[in-house]
Amino acid sequence: MxxxxxxxxxxxPFAVLLIVxxxxxxxxxxxxxxxxKFANDEFSDTEEAVGAIATSSNPLAYRIxxxxxxxxxxxxxxxxxxxxxEPDGKSIDAATGAPVDSVPDSAAAVRLxxxxxxxxxxxxxxxxxxxxxxxxxxxxxxxVFKTHDETMLPVIDGALQKETNKAAKLAFTEARAAILLFxxxxxxxxxxxxxxxxxxxxxxxxxxxxxGLTGDQPPAIARAAANATSAIQGNLALWSMVQNAWYGxxxxxxxxxxxxxxxxxxxxxxxxNMAHGEMVMIGAYVTFVVQQTIRTSFPGxxxxxxxxxxxxxxxxxxAIGILIERSIIRFLYGRPLETLxxxxxxxxxxxxxxRTMFGxxxxxxxxxxxxxxxxxxxQITITYNRLWILCFTLAVFVILLAMLRYTSxxxxxRAVTQNRRMAASMGIxxxxxxxxxxxxxxxxxxxxxxxxxxxxxxxxxLGQSYIIDSFMVVVFGGVGNLWGxxxxxxxxxxxxxxxxxxxxxxxxxxxxxxxxxxxxQKRPRGLFALKGRAVEA
Amino acid sequence: MPHVLTRSLDRSxxxxxxxxxxxxxxxxxSNLLLPEGSxxxxxxxxxxxxxxxxxxxILALAIDLIWGYxxxxxxxxxxxxxxxxxAMGMYLMRQIGSRGVYGNPLLPDFMVFLNYPKLPWYWHGxxxxxxxxxxxxxxxxxLAFCFxxxxxxSRVTGVYLSIITQAMTYALLLxxxxxxxxxxxxxxxxxxxxxxxxxxxxxxxxxxLFVLSCVALIVAFLICRAVVTSKLGKVLIAVRDAESRxxxxxxxxxxxxxxxxxxxxxxxxxxxALYVPQVGIIxxxxxxPGNSIEAVIWVAVGGRGTLIGAALGAVVVNYAKTVFxxxxxxxxxxxxxxALFILVTLLLPRGIVxxxxxxxxxxxxxxxxxxxxxAAREDxxxxxNPAE
Numbered sequence: 001m002x003x004x005x006x007x008x009x010x011x012x013p014f015a016v017l018l019i020v021x022x023x024x025x026x027x028x029x030x031x032x033x034x035x036x037k038f039a040n041d042e043f044s045d046t047e048e049a050v051g052a053i054a055t056s057s058n059p060l061a062y063r064i065x066x067x068x069x070x071x072x073x074x075x076x077x078x079x080x081x082x083x084x085x086e087p088d089g090k091s092i093d094a095a096t097g098a099p100v101d102s103v104p105d106s107a108a109a110v111r112l113x114x115x116x117x118x119x120x121x122x123x124x125x126x127x128x129x130x131x132x133x134x135x136x137x138x139x140x141x142x143x144v145f146k147t148h149d150e151t152m153l154p155v156i157d158g159a160l161q162k163e164t165n166k167a168a169k170l171a172f173t174e175a176r177a178a179i180l181l182f183x184x185x186x187x188x189x190x191x192x193x194x195x196x197x198x199x200x201x202x203x204x205x206x207x208x209x210x211x212g213l214t215g216d217q218p219p220a221i222a223r224a225a226a227n228a229t230s231a232i233q234g235n236l237a238l239w240s241m242v243q244n245a246w247y248g249x250x251x252x253x254x255x256x257x258x259x260x261x262x263x264x265x266x267x268x269x270x271x272x273n274m275a276h277g278e279m280v281m282i283g284a285y286v287t288f289v290v291q292q293t294i295r296t297s298f299p300g301x302x303x304x305x306x307x308x309x310x311x312x313x314x315x316x317x318x319a320i321g322i323l324i325e326r327s328i329i330r331f332l333y334g335r336p337l338e339t340l341x342x343x344x345x346x347x348x349x350x351x352x353x354x355r356t357m358f359g360x361x362x363x364x365x366x367x368x369x370x371x372x373x374x375x376x377x378x379q380i381t382i383t384y385n386r387l388w389i390l391c392f393t394l395a396v397f398v399i400l401l402a403m404l405r406y407t408s409x410x411x412x413x414r415a416v417t418q419n420r421r422m423a424a425s426m427g428i429x430x431x432x433x434x435x436x437x438x439x440x441x442x443x444x445x446x447x448x449x450x451x452x453x454x455x456x457x458x459x460x461x462l463g464q465s466y467i468i469d470s471f472m473v474v475v476f477g478g479v480g481n482l483w484g485x486x487x488x489x490x491x492x493x494x495x496x497x498x499x500x501x502x503x504x505x506x507x508x509x510x511x512x513x514x515x516x517x518x519x520x521q522k523r524p525r526g527l528f529a530l531k532g533r534a535v536e537a
Numbered sequence: 538m539p540h541v542l543t544r545s546l547d548r549s550x551x552x553x554x555x556x557x558x559x560x561x562x563x564x565x566x567s568n569l570l571l572p573e574g575s576x577x578x579x580x581x582x583x584x585x586x587x588x589x590x591x592x593x594x595i596l597a598l599a600i601d602l603i604w605g606y607x608x609x610x611x612x613x614x615x616x617x618x619x620x621x622x623x624a625m626g627m628y629l630m631r632q633i634g635s636r637g638v639y640g641n642p643l644l645p646d647f648m649v650f651l652n653y654p655k656l657p658w659y660w661h662g663x664x665x666x667x668x669x670x671x672x673x674x675x676x677x678x679x680l681a682f683c684f685x686x687x688x689x690x691s692r693v694t695g696v697y698l699s700i701i702t703q704a705m706t707y708a709l710l711l712x713x714x715x716x717x718x719x720x721x722x723x724x725x726x727x728x729x730x731x732x733x734x735x736x737x738x739x740x741x742x743x744x745x746l747f748v749l750s751c752v753a754l755i756v757a758f759l760i761c762r763a764v765v766t767s768k769l770g771k772v773l774i775a776v777r778d779a780e781s782r783x784x785x786x787x788x789x790x791x792x793x794x795x796x797x798x799x800x801x802x803x804x805x806x807x808x809x810a811l812y813v814p815q816v817g818i819i820x821x822x823x824x825x826p827g828n829s830i831e832a833v834i835w836v837a838v839g840g841r842g843t844l845i846g847a848a849l850g851a852v853v854v855n856y857a858k859t860v861f862x863x864x865x866x867x868x869x870x871x872x873x874x875x876a877l878f879i880l881v882t883l884l885l886p887r888g889i890v891x892x893x894x895x896x897x898x899x900x901x902x903x904x905x906x907x908x909x910x911x912a913a914r915e916d917x918x919x920x921x922n923p924a925e
Contacts, residue, residue, distance in 0.1 A: 337604075341834060346875060506715055525697075
């Protein structure tokens with residue numbers, strides 16, 4: 001109630017000022033007077049003080065207001081002195097900026113309420129508009145753009161004239177446009193220009209600003225605003241499509257990485273390896289162990305941890321794969337269904353073994369510095385780790401493709417895939433090829449684990465969450481060649497991400513599963529099936 | 538009908554039926570009639586446990602029918618089991634009436650909690666037992682029919698079919714976990730009170746449910762035997778052993794597969810329906826792909842293609858699971874289960890009953906031929922003369 005009276009009656013602040021000024025004879029000048037008002041610890045006084053300090057152009061202004069925001073502004077009601085406690089623990093006298101040894105015990109932090117907090121934020125925004133750091137200026141201009149506070153217009157105009165930085169200049173122009181758009185006494189021409197500027201900005205906030213415009217505008221402006229709104233909406237829809245496509249590519253690369261090893265073993269040996277997901281999990285745990293070792297022994301090498309983990313994971317998972325093939329799967333050839341059951345049992349054992357060794361909880365695997373962070377293209381954000389994983393997946397794919405095409409092992413593998421008995425008749429040691437293929441497929445799963453450790457929780461259940469999806473990729477893509485896996489993975493990834501916003505994550509996934517079941521009606525052996533008579537067993 | 542029965546019952550099948558019937562009669566009787574604490578009194582919790590095993594045995598029979606005799610390895614039979622269970626659970630939920638926490642006479646508690654304005658359309662009718670009982674068979678059967686029709690027609694076989702069935706149960710798992718799907722989300726259906734007017738917790742009801750489960754097991758076994766010993770069964774075995782050849786001989790392989798797959802799904806649904814009132818809860822976890830694969834290993838342990846073995850395997854593996862997961866060996870149970878998968882497929886591909894038969898049959902056959910020879914000698918009958 002008091003606050004409202006004070007705000008409405010213009011004369012009253014002066015009266016208060018006078019009273020304060022007489023009460024504190026040491027003070028001189030409007031800045032010192034304003035600072036002293038904090039000592040009253042009344043919301044109305046604090047608000048006035050903030051306003052006065054923000055426009056005082058005193059070098060201490062920013063420090064005082066930000067201290068107020070953080071609850072570091074201490075006021076002593078007895079001596080009417082105000083202190084700023086800096087984050088490093090030192091204190092200064094708010095009025096003079098002189099360092100003080102200690103803040104008296106009677107001083108308490110100046111209180112804020114929600115309305116005051118908004119005032120403080122706006123004042124800080126205005127103060128940072130003149131900050132020497134261009135990034136901070138841009139940030140401040142952005143916040144003015146959102147609040148379109150009319151009182152900021154003179155500050156913005158002043159700043160705009162002096163501005164030399166390109167990004168900051170643009171931000172100021174946009175902020176100015178936002179203010180003008182909502183300023184009641186702005187001319188129509190100014191408003192139209194403002195709409196054009198906001199339209200050119202074209203993001204979610206520009207849209208929010210335009211839709212926040214009241215209905216009682218002149219027809220020309222209302223029309224321009226509507227046009228700009230629909231233009232921005234179209235633009236945003238386009239960007240969200242691009243965003244979905246990027247998410248889809250990213251998911252697809254993960255699926256490809258997880259499925260590619262599976263496709264090789266299934267293609268060559270006709271064996272479904274249910275323990276494939278556990279090979280992925282083992283790869284992720286290898287990364288964890290490598291990072292643990294680096295953390296404890298060679299902290300400087302942390303950025304190279306993944307480079308070391310990749311070959312190690314390949315070797316460890318590949319060796320386990322060959323061991324599995326030699327000790328279990330070898331005896332089950334010609335009985336694919338039993339192989340499936342045996343490898344499922346194996347996956348239970350491996351999961352439980354890892355759970356026993358490392359515990360059931362998630363392990364922390366860090367991103368090296370070159371994989372953390374993000375950058376923006378237009379309206380979308382791309383994180384470095386997803387981008388690296390996409391590149392890495394494609395690299396693995398190309399290497400594998402080259403291996404199948406140009407090495408003798410690749411030739412033998414293709415021969416066995418096409419016709420096992422004929423290959424054996426031509427002198428290919430099919431059982432050796434089987435073992436190496438299984439090792440290769442498992443090793444690639446291990447590499448996939450290294451990549452997945454960067455974006456997923458490393459827990460004993462890591463493999464489980466990918467196994468059904470990677471099966472779907474193999475079923476969809478077919479086992480004729482690796483391109484089927486590539487197309488299958490990216491199709492499923494992108495389809496998944498485009499269905500998600502429409503149907504929700506779970507329903508999208510269900511829809512994909514149903515679609516695959518329907519798809520194999522048309523092509524029971526997947527997109528890229530092997531041609532010829534050898535396929536049907 | 539009588540000749541079907543006599544044909545389908547050989548000696549071991551008869552023994553099996555007698556054992557089930559005796560257990561189905563003695564266990565509830567001892568539970569109800571003998572005084573508590575008596576040496577021979579079966580405690581109620583144990584009877585409920587056995588009832589659970591019997592339901593699993595029916596599920597195992599259903600899997601053995603398609604896997605052992607037709608070569609279809611379904612990794613999604615848990616889905617049919619759970620669907621039957623959900624149909625029964627819906628009936629039991631409707632029977633709660635206004636005794637729920639929120640006291641709503643029409644809506645089950647979770648619907649009140651989730652602000653459902655009215656009963657979803659697919660919940661109508663489940664207040665009547667006959668309707669629920671029909672759905673127990675119909676819903677899994679219909680799903681299996683549609684799924685099988687699509688899969689078998691396009692000749693999806695072998696591991697492809699296994700993977701697709703696994704995807705099916707996975708999709709259902711995801712769907713039933715959703716709150717807005719209308720089946721209680723991840724809490725599932727529970728807090729049952731009555732079945733047909735009897736308290737589900739009462740010992741008498743539990744005993745009756747146990748007897749019913751045993752009867753269902755006997756009926757399911759008889760149906761399976763009738764199928765596999767008929768001409769249809771011979772075609773199924775032919776499909777299992779040489780699908781293309783059977784097709785070239787003029788049989789419509791898809792139709793045979795579709796029939797037996799649907800029948801098997803219906804049986805799994807009945808098993809689930811009997812399972813739910815005995816354990817008192819059904820939740821989406823039953824759809825987990827792991828459950829379905831575990832059910833397959835019961836069949837593998839007991840011996841695929843023997844029916845008796847499937848039921849035996851279900852009881853043995855689950856008994857072992859109960860023993861080991863409740864004791865100090867609990868952390869090692871998954872090692873044991875995994876090892877069971879590997880060792881059974883590697884070392885005991887015919888399972889317990891199959892291995893026993895392989896060892897027993899030649900010996901029996903030899904004994905019978907020697908007996909016949911000595912009988913022939915005694916009677917003085919010579920080899921029949923082809924000229925006659």
